[in-house]
Amino acid sequence: MKSGFKLRMTFAVVVVLLSQNVAAQEQESPHFLEDVRVIEECLSALQPFLTQPLTLANGHCENVVANGCQATSQYNDTPAIVRCITRELGAFERIMEHSLERAAKAVRNFGTYEEFGLQAERKLRRAQLAWLEYRDNHCELAGDSTSPGTIHSVRRVGCRSRMTADRVLYLRGLFLGYNMERY
Structure with missing residues (x-):
């Protein structure tokens, strides 16, 4: 029972931090809601293609x-490129949060027993x-793996944006009822 409480508290902290990041992004960018709309559209x-491997669909x-x-x-300099990719990342993170909540609701309905659904949601x-920890560490490494120069920041934020976009498709596949076990 204590581990379940710790998991909920940890998840709550992550949600708060992500929400603060997204809220800051909204305040910084007058384009934020439009960016979310463009990506959602x-x-x-792509919804019919979610049964294909994620990279093909994404x-x-x-x-x-x-x-x-x-x-x-x-x-057209590196800081401008990073700002543009960061805008997209912020929009994808908002969509990922929404997709996670929809996926959590969907997995709660897995099986015929309520407890099974609750366990599935906790696992999700x-x-x-x-996954968030993996994404951040992986993308830090991707940025560090290049030769010295300003490309590090572009690679890091680009990696986070691509991986977040892929995760959005995975989560959407869950709440749309596709068989996602091959991902």
């Missing part, structure tokens, strides 16, 4: 916000926490 068009929506941002930016939330 793109993802909705390639269509990747960089949809970042490319538009860069096309309208007066600057633990998996999400582990």
